[in-house]
Amino acid sequence: MTILYKVEGKEFSKDSVFPHKNVLCSVSARNIVAFSALQSAIVPASHGGDAGDGSLPGAGLGVGASNSHVYVCDIVTPWEYYKVCSSKSLISVLQWSPNGEQLLLGYVGGRVEIWRPRNQSINLWVLQYHATVPCEDIIEAQFFHNGKGVIFNALKKDHTYYAEKFERIEQQRPTLSGFGGVASEGCVLLTSSGLLAAFSLPVIQKIATGGGAAEGPAHEVVELTPTLHSIGISRSFIEHCSLTPSPTGALNIAFSCGWQQQLVQCFKVSLSLEGELGLEQHLAIKSESQTSIFLGPLDGRRISHLKWTRVANDDVIFIAYACPDGAGSQLEQWTLTRRHQSVHALLQGGGGANNKPNEFVQSESWEQVGKVQLNASLADISVTRLSVSTPDSCQVYAILQDNSVQVLEPNSMKQLNHTQFDKLSDASGGVKFVSGDLTPSSQMLLIFDSHAQLHAMQAPLLKQGGSGLLLLEYCIVTGCDASDVLLLNLGNLEALVEKLTDNFTRQPSFVRHFYYANFLALKSNICRVQQQEFDNLIILHAISTTFKSLLRPSDLGFQDKGPADNLAIKLAESIPDVDTVMLNLDAKDFTVEPVMLQSLQQLIQWVTDLALNMLHRLPEEVMKSKLSGKRPSYDISRDIVAISSLRELLVMIRIWGLLNTQCLPVYTKTMDNIDVLVILFRLLTRLAQNPAEPDEMLLDECSLLSKQLLIPQPTKFNPTTLLSAQGFAAVKSGQLQFTSLVEPTCLQDMETEEVIFARSIKDGVSNLQLGARPSNIRRCARCGFVFVNNASKVAKTSALKAWFSKWLHCHCGGFWKQVH
Numbered sequence: 030m031t032i033l034y035k036v037e038g039k040e041f042s043k044d045s046v047f048p049h050k051n052v053l054c055s056v057s058a059r060n061i062v063a064f065s066a067l068q069s070a071i072v073p074a075s076h077g078g079d080a081g082d083g084s085l086p087g088a089g090l091g092v093g094a095s096n097s098h099v100y101v102c103d104i105v106t107p108w109e110y111y112k113v114c115s116s117k118s119l120i121s122v123l124q125w126s127p128n129g130e131q132l133l134l135g136y137v138g139g140r141v142e143i144w145r146p147r148n149q150s151i152n153l154w155v156l157q158y159h160a161t162v163p164c165e166d167i168i169e170a171q172f173f174h175n176g177k178g179v180i181f182n183a184l185k186k187d188h189t190y191y192a193e194k195f196e197r198i199e200q201q202r203p204t205l206s207g208f209g210g211v212a213s214e215g216c217v218l219l220t221s222s223g224l225l226a227a228f229s230l231p232v233i234q235k236i237a238t239g240g241g242a243a244e245g246p247a248h249e250v251v252e253l254t255p256t257l258h259s260i261g262i263s264r265s266f267i268e269h270c271s272l273t274p275s276p277t278g279a280l281n282i283a284f285s286c287g288w289q290q291q292l293v294q295c296f297k298v299s300l301s302l303e304g305e306l307g308l309e310q311h312l313a314i315k316s317e318s319q320t321s322i323f324l325g326p327l328d329g330r331r332i333s334h335l336k337w338t339r340v341a342n343d344d345v346i347f348i349a350y351a352c353p354d355g356a357g358s359q360l361e362q363w364t365l366t367r368r369h370q371s372v373h374a375l376l377q378g379g380g381g382a383n384n385k386p387n388e389f390v391q392s393e394s395w396e397q398v399g400k401v402q403l404n405a406s407l408a409d410i411s412v413t414r415l416s417v418s419t420p421d422s423c424q425v426y427a428i429l430q431d432n433s434v435q436v437l438e439p440n441s442m443k444q445l446n447h448t449q450f451d452k453l454s455d456a457s458g459g460v461k462f463v464s465g466d467l468t469p470s471s472q473m474l475l476i477f478d479s480h481a482q483l484h485a486m487q488a489p490l491l492k493q494g495g496s497g498l499l500l501l502e503y504c505i506v507t508g509c510d511a512s513d514v515l516l517l518n519l520g521n522l523e524a525l526v527e528k529l530t531d532n533f534t535r536q537p538s539f540v541r542h543f544y545y546a547n548f549l550a551l552k553s554n555i556c557r558v559q560q561q562e563f564d565n566l567i568i569l570h571a572i573s574t575t576f577k578s579l580l581r582p583s584d585l586g587f588q589d590k591g592p593a594d595n596l597a598i599k600l601a602e603s604i605p606d607v608d609t610v611m612l613n614l615d616a617k618d619f620t621v622e623p624v625m626l627q628s629l630q631q632l633i634q635w636v637t638d639l640a641l642n643m644l645h646r647l648p649e650e651v652m653k654s655k656l657s658g659k660r661p662s663y664d665i666s667r668d669i670v671a672i673s674s675l676r677e678l679l680v681m682i683r684i685w686g687l688l689n690t691q692c693l694p695v696y697t698k699t700m701d702n703i704d705v706l707v708i709l710f711r712l713l714t715r716l717a718q719n720p721a722e723p724d725e726m727l728l729d730e731c732s733l734l735s736k737q738l739l740i741p742q743p744t745k746f747n748p749t750t751l752l753s754a755q756g757f758a759a760v761k762s763g764q765l766q767f768t769s770l771v772e773p774t775c776l777q778d779m780e781t782e783e784v785i786f787a788r789s790i791k792d793g794v795s796n797l798q799l800g801a802r803p804s805n806i807r808r809c810a811r812c813g814f815v816f817v818n819n820a821s822k823v824a825k826t827s828a829l830k831a832w833f834s835k836w837l838h839c840h841c842g843g844f845w846k847q848v849h
Contacts, residue, residue, distance in 0.1 A: 746813030
């Protein structure tokens with residue numbers, strides 16, 4: 030396996046009050062890594078959020094004054110991390126919500142906190158909920174399962190339709206079902222004394238915070254009261270435990286007690302709502318003992334890790350032992366088997382459905398199916414996160430304290446691969462691996478050492494070749510982030526994007542519409558690596574849907590189709606004159622309030638700027654493709670969907686200009702008798718007839734545009750990330766080494782043009798120049814897209830508010846980053 034990169038840092042390497050230097054980590058569905066550092070650290074204020082915003086006393090202390098610090102970073106910019114919070118209590122649990130929007134923190138002392146990014150900004154976090162289980166130590170916690178799951182089957186990669194490739198897990202049920210069987214959100218906790226605690230998140234509070242109520246400084250923190258229940262008949266001290274959801278909706282819990290090392294107890298915990306519907310319902314916890322594991326003589330060994338997971342529909346528990354006298358460790362796999370046991374004739378009775386005797390009864394037992402001896406102490410265990418259909422697609426990753434990783438095959442526990450990082454030595458200061466986690470698609474393994482330094486390695490999943498396309502389509506269907514898949518396929522993106530687009534166009538129309546946003550976000554990230562402009566299509570699609578939503582038919586009783594449908598039918602006739610198209614339409618269907626039109630002037634300007642730039646660059650692009658002999662994987666001038674959208678918008682703008690001339694685009698012309706909208710519509714109509722091979726007369730007319738009016742320069746966002754053309758060259762060169770909080774120069778884009786407004790920052794959402802140093806903006810941490818803060822509050826009309834509400838997330842799927 031290939032070691033991808035390492036992030037070195039000196040911030041967490043000294044002044045530790047905890048000699049074991051435990052570091053917890055977890056990777057979200059959006060490929061954001063959260064990790065905890067249990068020592069004093071000095072971090073510049075510009076790289077962290079204000080932990081005191083909305084937090085309780087103690088969370089807003091000065092940086093370096095607390096013991097536990099929690100940070101987050103993106104896997105495509107691992108050198109830059111952001112502070113979430115600080116606490117004097119020792120953190121013991123770190124978990125992401127299924128959608129990657131919330132972060133659950135559990136502390137020694139019984140305090141639980143749920144944090145979320147304010148305004149989807151990765152460097153600004155607020156405390157949303159908190160609860161306390163007094164005088165208890167939280168050792169395990171997890172969000173409720175939402176009951177949704179997709180099976181990843183590598184054998185179905187040649188199928189065309191998504192419904193055949195990716196089967197949904199029908200038997201999977203949510204942990205807690207509300208009214209109508211809808212999955213409820215909440216958390217379940219387990220303390221070191223065997224006490225279960227659970228609480229559900231209030232729906233009213235969630236809606237309020239999701240709608241922007243938490244944007245102001247007066248953010249209210251909600252305190253929740255958990256429901257408590259003992260997991261067993263008696264309480265005991267739990268040393269190691271593991272918690273995982275089962276397909277029935279219950280939670281499977283396995284734990285070992287300090288006084289009974291040869292017994293691993295297993296329980297099934299189910300949650301339900303009790304009380305009459307419509308009245309106040311309360312959460313109820315039910316715990317049932319399951320078949321336990323009775324171990325043989327330990328001979329001085331002690332259990333060090335427990336991991337309960339599911340491998341191809343089988344319940345599996347991995348048990349790791351620490352051998353005495355530093356003789357390494359041992360890892361065992363136990364599988365739950367179900368058999369039909371015959372019943373003696375005297376005990377059969379007549380309890381069947383048809384009063385027939387019960388000849389068989391189902392029994393469950395744990396069987397050891399494999400074990401392996403490891404040469405070093407085990408630091409952590411990771412298992413493939415995908416819901417696979419066969420054990421061949423699953424792998425077990427044993428992270429060892431001698432800074433190595435062993436990849437094991439389930440059931441047989443056969444070693445598939447061994448990767449050695451920097452060897453443990455006195456010169457390294459005793460830095461050793463302590464924890465790790467896999468990315469959502471299980472393509473990268475991220476490991477943290479005792480100094481909270483990040484190590485990333487490739488974790489190949491499938492033995493079959495050609496799985497990159499299947500993984501990308503899996504990310505489209507499930508909504509998971511595909512950055513880890515793209516990082517490992519940077520050299521093969523051109524073929525992947527072609528097959529991905531071809532497969533997507535073959536899907537039924539309702540499937541394409543449902544997954545269109547996920548497809549655009551993924552293709553945007555791919556085209557950015559190839560230095561191709563795809564973001565314009567996403568913005569054009571958003572503007573088109575916003576403008577069409579303003580149209581209302583003048584007579585509802587005699588309209589089979591809406592104004593937008595009638596416009597598309599008229600444009601299919603390829604009429605080159607925009608005024609002729611207007612005469613064939615009912616102008617009343619396109620009537621919009623003049624005040625609303627004036628508020629949309631900047632978006633109208635963006636549409637015409639895009640059309641003008643596209644036509645202006647067309648001769649150059651055609652010449653480049655002829656000289657090089659190949660075409661780029663995506664070019665908006667060859668996209669018939671984009672050209673058709675531009676023609677529709679130009680007709681609408683032409684009609685709206687008659688209602689309010691203030692909404693029309695503004696250009697600097699060399700001649701006063703030039704009508705820009707008429708010229709653009711005529712050229713786009715001719716281009717739509719044959720976008721693959723434009724005729725020579727069209728190219729000549731396009732080349733004359735720069736002499737007729739001043740062409741506005743397009744805005745380019747070139748952030749420093751691994752998902753870029755420079756990142757592809759750097760990853761290809763070999764193992765990368767970064768320094769924390771230092772932007773690597775090898776990934777920076779040095780090609781800058783000295784033009785007017787080169788130093789000015791442009792808002793990509795509202796199409797406004799903000800100046801060289803705007804005071805308060807949001808910039809996407811991945812694509813560099815800029816959005817002004819509190820833009821929805823400044824908006825005067827409902828159309829503009831609806832437009833700004835579309836940008837809660839960036840179009841590429843990345844988090845915003847507050848820039849002050």
